[in-house]
Amino acid sequence: MEDLQSALAARGLTVSTLPEKGRCLVTTRDFSSGDVIISQEPYASVPNNSPVSSRCDGCFASSNLKKCSACQVVWYCGSTCQKSEWKLHRLECQVLLGLDNDKRKSITPSIRLMVKLYLRRKLQGDQAIPATATDNYSLVEALVSHMSDIDEKQLVLYAQMANLVNLILQWPDINIKEIAENFSKLACNAHTICDSELKPLGTGLYPVVSIINHSCLPNSVLVFEEKMAVVRAVEPIPKGTEVLISYIETAGSTATRQKALKEQYLFTCTCSRCIKVGLKEDIQENAILEGYRCKNDMCKGFLLRDSDNKAFICQQCGHVRDKEEIRKIASEVKSLSDKASISLSSGNYLEASSMYKTIEQLQMKLSHSLSVNLMRTRETLLKILMELKDWRGALHYCRLTITVYQRVYPAIHPLLGLQYYTCGKLEWLLEETENAIESLTKAIDILRITHGTNTPFIKELLLKLEEARAEAAYKTRSAKSWD
Numbered sequence: 001m002e003d004l005q006s007a008l009a010a011r012g013l014t015v016s017t018l019p020e021k022g023r024c025l026v027t028t029r030d031f032s033s034g035d036v037i038i039s040q041e042p043y044a045s046v047p048n049n050s051p052v053s054s055r056c057d058g059c060f061a062s063s064n065l066k067k068c069s070a071c072q073v074v075w076y077c078g079s080t081c082q083k084s085e086w087k088l089h090r091l092e093c094q095v096l097l098g099l100d101n102d103k104r105k106s107i108t109p110s111i112r113l114m115v116k117l118y119l120r121r122k123l124q125g126d127q128a129i130p131a132t133a134t135d136n137y138s139l140v141e142a143l144v145s146h147m148s149d150i151d152e153k154q155l156v157l158y159a160q161m162a163n164l165v166n167l168i169l170q171w172p173d174i175n176i177k178e179i180a181e182n183f184s185k186l187a188c189n190a191h192t193i194c195d196s197e198l199k200p201l202g203t204g205l206y207p208v209v210s211i212i213n214h215s216c217l218p219n220s221v222l223v224f225e226e227k228m229a230v231v232r233a234v235e236p237i238p239k240g241t242e243v244l245i246s247y248i249e250t251a252g253s254t255a256t257r258q259k260a261l262k263e264q265y266l267f268t269c270t271c272s273r274c275i276k277v278g279l280k281e282d283i284q285e286n287a288i289l290e291g292y293r294c295k296n297d298m299c300k301g302f303l304l305r306d307s308d309n310k311a312f313i314c315q316q317c318g319h320v321r322d323k324e325e326i327r328k329i330a331s332e333v334k335s336l337s338d339k340a341s342i343s344l345s346s347g348n349y350l351e352a353s354s355m356y357k358t359i360e361q362l363q364m365k366l367s368h369s370l371s372v373n374l375m376r377t378r379e380t381l382l383k384i385l386m387e388l389k390d391w392r393g394a395l396h397y398c399r400l401t402i403t404v405y406q407r408v409y410p411a412i413h414p415l416l417g418l419q420y421y422t423c424g425k426l427e428w429l430l431e432e433t434e435n436a437i438e439s440l441t442k443a444i445d446i447l448r449i450t451h452g453t454n455t456p457f458i459k460e461l462l463l464k465l466e467e468a469r470a471e472a473a474y475k476t477r478s479a480k481s482w483d
């Protein structure tokens with residue numbers, strides 16, 4: 001712990017303890033918006049490989065992959081990644097080869113992550129690879145596990161998974177109870193590794209980043225540069241402030257966010273958004289995000305249940321909506337959504353697009369225009385229409401989602417930045433150059449803070465903006481020469 005504190009002190013950070021949260025990371029100097037607060041390579045990581053999609057174990061790339069010829073489980077994109085992973089994989093390969101073919105091929109990413117965690121601990125223990133103040137097993141030991149709070153069913157599952165890890169490793173002195181506890185630690189400490197566009201690629205355990213607590217309105221954001229976790233300030237953070245990131249999707253109502261946090265992380269959030277639970281302002285916000293629209297097309301009001309719970313009343317114009325009528329549309333949406341998601345996952349984009357458009361129409365009758373459910377359907381339609389190369393249709397849905405994003409996310413949020421980026425790219429494709437410049441500029445203003453200025457992703461975005469500006473200047477010059 002002393003080593004960790006001095007490593008953190010050099011970066012302007014310290015670990016402190018709060019009675020209601022446990023450990024927390026606190027700044028000992030001022031940080032500006034966009035500053036890297038901390039970055040860390042994973043203690044252990046695995047790609048989300050499945051029988052239908054695979055990624056390189058070293059860099060998570062998905063092209064030019066070759067399987068390890070011995071174990072036939074792990075993939076690499078080339079010799080550089082294979083070499084960089086070799087010390088660990090040599091051990092993993094040996095233990096995997098001890099399993100019969102079927103068992104070896106059915107190992108899930110979470111089991112592999114635990115196996116890799118133990119192999120790394122062994123390599124560091126044997127001094128085959130170095131341990132440092134921010135990269136050692138004692139940091140894993142210090143993570144919260146919530147073992148005493150989790151239910152019986154979950155405990156049984158962790159015990160079964162621990163037995164499987166034991167069967168794979170076959171170490172005489174291994175502690176199965178400790179493995180089960182480590183699964184519980186992974187559940188509330190591991191992070192989903194995403195690419196720059198926030199597509200999930202794998203899972204990693206970053207024991208120092210895991211000291212950071214959650215807020216639904218955080219002052220920092222966690223992004224990944226390949227497998228490295230990078231935490232950046234999204235607002236100026238003065239000395240002596242707790243560093244906070246968001247563990248969950250924050251677009252939902254207070255009840256939805258609190259449910260997600262309780263289920264996975266076993267705590268009740270009391271952040272500046274959650275503290276408003278039950279207040280008039282929060283009730284109104286929840287009714288907009290997850291409630292119903294007014295029957296009167298001209299009214300933008302939100303609805304609340306009447307006192308005998310038989311209808312919903314618009315709080316702006318007083319129109320009443322019958323509960324049964326709402327139930328009917330909601331059940332139509334539900335049954336259509338089940339069918340649409342099957343079409344989508346089987347790659348039938350034309351059929352899926354028509355189904356989701358019907359769902360959108362139904363939701364427009366049902367939900368408030370700024371509802372999160374309607375926003376999700378439009379996000380899906382945006383993705384489908386991009387697959388179908390219907391750029392005009394995709395742009396329509398992209399713009400509709402941005403209106404809601406602006407409301408549900410803070411001004412500096414990666415999802416808002418990425419949506420502006422998509423919008424800019426579509427406008428550029430459709431030769432709406434001026435609009436593209438505006439959207440790409442908005443994207444850069446956000447993403448340079450959340451993603452940093454020096455990454456290939458931001459460089460590509462800057463290049464696109466330059467091209468758009470050059471084209472706009474050319475168009476202006478050509479127009480003048482015609483005058």
Ligand SMILES: C[S@@+](CC[C@H](N)C(=O)[O-])C[C@H]1O[C@@H](n2cnc3c(N)ncnc32)[C@H](O)[C@@H]1O
Nearest residue numbers: 021022023144188189210211212213214265267
């Ligand atoms: C990734 S750990 C964060 C570090 C943790 N506080 C520790 O002592 O190691 C996640 C756990 O921290 C606690 N936690 C995180 N954010 C919290 C918050 N806003 N309020 C209360 N507890 C929180 C919960 O116990 C949660 O399961």
